[in-house]
Amino acid sequence: MTATPLRAKRAVPTMRDVAALAGVSTMTVSRTLHDDPRITDETKQRVRVALSELRYVRNDTARNLRIGRGAGAVGLVVGNLANPFYSQLALGIGEVVEQYGLTVMLVHASGDHNREVRLVADLLSRRVEGIVIAPEGDDHRHLGPGPMHGTPVVFVARPPSGISADCVLVDDFAGTKDATGRLIARGHTNIAFVGLPPTVWSGAERFRGFAAAMADAQLRLNKRYVRYQQSDVMAAERTVRSLLSLAKPPTALFAANNRNMIGALRAASDAGPPIALAGFDAFELADMLGLPLIVVSYDAVDLGRQAARLLLERVNADGAKLPARRVIVPTWVAEYGPPGGQYHLLHLPRLSRD
Amino acid sequence: MTATPLRAKRAVPTMRDVAALAGVSTMTVSRTLHDDPRITDETKQRVRVALSELRYVRNDTARNLRIGRGAGAVGLVVGNLANPFYSQLALGIGEVVEQYGLTVMLVHASGDHNREVRLVADLLSRRVEGIVIAPEGDDHRHLGPGPMHGTPVVFVARPPSGISADCVLVDDFAGTKDATGRLIARGHTNIAFVGLPPTVWSGAERFRGFAAAMADAQLRLNKRYVRYQQSDVMAAERTVRSLLSLAKPPTALFAANNRNMIGALRAASDAGPPIALAGFDAFELADMLGLPLIVVSYDAVDLGRQAARLLLERVNADGAKLPARRVIVPTWVAEYGPPGGQYHLLHLPRLSRD
DNA sequence: CTGTTAGCGCTTTCAC
DNA sequence: GTGAAAGCGCTAACAG
Numbered sequence A, B: 001m002t003a004t005p006l007r008a009k010r011a012v013p014t015m016r017d018v019a020a021l022a023g024v025s026t027m028t029v030s031r032t033l034h035d036d037p038r039i040t041d042e043t044k045q046r047v048r049v050a051l052s053e054l055r056y057v058r059n060d061t062a063r064n065l066r067i068g069r070g071a072g073a074v075g076l077v078v079g080n081l082a083n084p085f086y087s088q089l090a091l092g093i094g095e096v097v098e099q100y101g102l103t104v105m106l107v108h109a110s111g112d113h114n115r116e117v118r119l120v121a122d123l124l125s126r127r128v129e130g131i132v133i134a135p136e137g138d139d140h141r142h143l144g145p146g147p148m149h150g151t152p153v154v155f156v157a158r159p160p161s162g163i164s165a166d167c168v169l170v171d172d173f174a175g176t177k178d179a180t181g182r183l184i185a186r187g188h189t190n191i192a193f194v195g196l197p198p199t200v201w202s203g204a205e206r207f208r209g210f211a212a213a214m215a216d217a218q219l220r221l222n223k224r225y226v227r228y229q230q231s232d233v234m235a236a237e238r239t240v241r242s243l244l245s246l247a248k249p250p251t252a253l254f255a256a257n258n259r260n261m262i263g264a265l266r267a268a269s270d271a272g273p274p275i276a277l278a279g280f281d282a283f284e285l286a287d288m289l290g291l292p293l294i295v296v297s298y299d300a301v302d303l304g305r306q307a308a309r310l311l312l313e314r315v316n317a318d319g320a321k322l323p324a325r326r327v328i329v330p331t332w333v334a335e336y337g338p339p340g341g342q343y344h345l346l347h348l349p350r351l352s353r354d
Numbered sequence C: 001c002t003g004t005t006a007g008c009g010c011t012t013t014c015a016c
Numbered sequence D: 001g002t003g004a005a006a007g008c009g010c011t012a013a014c015a016g
Helices: A015-022 A026-035 A041-054 A060-066 A085-102 A113-125 A171-187 A203-214 A234-246 A260-268 A300-319 A344-349 B015-022 B026-033 B043-055 B058-068 B084-100 B113-125 B172-185 B201-216 B231-243 B260-267 B300-317 B343-347
Strands: A073-078 A103-108 A130-133 A153-156 A164-171 A191-195 A226-228 A252-255 A277-281 A295-298 A326-330 A332-336 B074-080 B103-108 B131-135 B152-157 B166-170 B189-195 B226-228 B252-255 B278-281 B291-298 B325-328 B332-336
Touching: A015 A041, A060 A226, A060 B058, A073 A085, A073 A113, A085 A103, A085 A300, A085 B084, A085 B103, A103 A113, A103 B026, A103 B084, A103 B189, A113 A332, A130 A300, A164 A171, A164 A300, A171 A203, A171 A252, A171 A277, A171 A295, A171 A332, A171 B201, A191 A234, A191 A260, A191 B113, A191 B278, A191 B325, A234 A252, A234 A260, A252 A260, A260 A277, A277 A332, A300 A326, B015 B026, B026 B043, B026 B084, B074 B084, B074 B113, B084 B103, B084 B300, B103 B113, B113 B131, B131 B300, B166 B300, B172 B189, B172 B201, B172 B252, B172 B278, B172 B291, B172 B332, B189 B201, B189 B231, B189 B260, B231 B252, B231 B260, B260 B278, B300 B325
Parallel strands: A073 A103, A073 A130, A130 A153, A153 A164, A164 A326, A191 A226, A191 A252, A252 A277, A277 A295, B074 B103, B074 B131, B131 B152, B152 B166, B166 B325, B189 B226, B189 B252, B252 B278, B278 B291
Antiparallel strands: A103 B103, A295 A332, B291 B332
8 A cells, every 4th residue: 555645735836847847957948938939949849748747837926026026916905895986996907907917906994094004015015016095094104205115106086195196086176066066057055065074185175166166156155064974874864864854954965975975865765855966976776766866977997097007107117207197087977867857846846846 | 927028126125235234134134023032132123223214125025935925815806896796705805814914816807718717827826825716607627726736716606617616605596586485475476587697607596596486386487587698787678678578578577686687677667567576686775766676685795704714724724635615605685665665556566465 | 059057035044 | 142055936147
């Protein structure tokens, strides 16, 4: 009875194994893999047989170390993967970087600044070629050229503060102003704003757009109609419920993002004074709710693509100084209403009915 | 993986630089980083000053090579990141692997088998510690122990075919059977099935659950009510529209996934014979549509967690043979209806119950 | 045409 | 307590 060695931790074959089997040196194997024209076809053939015999897979970790590259990956730091914005972003980035033989290392900061700092350091020690980040907060020192040792960083959705870097932003201001203007055009004057924390850039910009539309129409902002909070469906629902129970409730509101809009929808679906809704971020089935709705959309996948392109330009620039660039992704506004077109009748009763 | 050469020769300091600055050897730097007790506190202090002076970041690529580890990452191969199932999966996996100091390398196969084969080979050459995959098709040879050289693989949502591997599945059969049973309990006998291609496992299982519920109720399957197609909203919409225009249209249908359900909703919202809807996969706002709806849900984040746990056990088992395991994630059924409870009156007029 | 040498940045081993 | 040497798997540079 022969003691068949338990194949414990069968090591992945290296170039040495292939070379030994083919009776050549490792360099010949390496050159065969790169299809170096100087190697004889017969030799190549022998090597290829050994390669497939052993099912050789090149160790890119070792290769990258030798050729002075990093991990051959770009880091993507997102806040909340459950938000479709981030999955679309990842999609767009992956699409572009893949064409350069790079992959995406995805990490999830969960909205925690300290965690983000740790994760960025971690990506750095893994020697990613660059980082795309939607940063938390407005302390971006850990993303500066010093700590990053020149590893390129592209900001998405928020501009860098205190440091200089490329960024790709959404046209938060214009989108919000446009949508708010449409509420006003429908005759609303008492419009609430269910906002994000004003410390986050998009929150501030969207509020600015809201305020600009109001000012253009010579409407004054009612402070009791302006609320801020973390992006959270339940919190938004409570906020909107409290708005609706005011002595003089607003007749319309602008929800500063997807999550707030969903919360507003839930609150508005309860019995209560009717309210017209507008908000930032498209969401599936918006058109199927049978409710009058104004939605600001943008192409998050394209935002990812653009961010990846900026990043790769910088990676390839090889230390040459490019000026910091800022790309603004456009928004558009969609309006949905009930199928019968009984918009005002059904949902804006203050305008034509009651 | 051969692509455009990227050369980014950034001047990240190495241990040699730190050692030189501190006037010690690289070993002392290494030991200081690991807080080796044999190094004097004064020496450590000197090294630490140099470390922070240069903002040293360890090169984990080199470290992993030396200590015989891979990339310190797990590969995640998904079909369609735009599907929330995959983002939730990524979330659960990230949550677990991060506790072991690993990151997630995310790649996107876009439903293309050949692409998937390439991407898996690529992850392998990057020496990921393991792979979680929701594979396309039923040819899983590229994921067998031979090509993978023993790199652990965990299948999600579909079981391995032709090879043995761990997998985490959704209880497609039970969920579908339960939901279909509820349609039957409401008096429906003419029930359509808007299915996935029967070649995908979850498609087959969901159909099996549907058929089992019908058989239990001694109802016969009407072939004209059973349709299959790619998971695509517009295709599903067309399919359901054609079902509704049959001489004798079904009074209810089961949509085999999220995408098909959305398509069915769109078709059913047109003028046409009313139809009761049931389907697989939760979706946001299901409860807000004001439509009678039966939805099969499951916890995709937890599915990711479980997959990651199986994978890590195998990674840590270090070659010891574990038997292939199969975890089934449970489903539950939620029923939604219009707020007024006028369920049948509004949407199932053919029924006289209640 | 093919092989040898050296070294990417780190850590294991052994010497002092 | 600290350092020198060797090598993880690969490839650039130079031999032959």
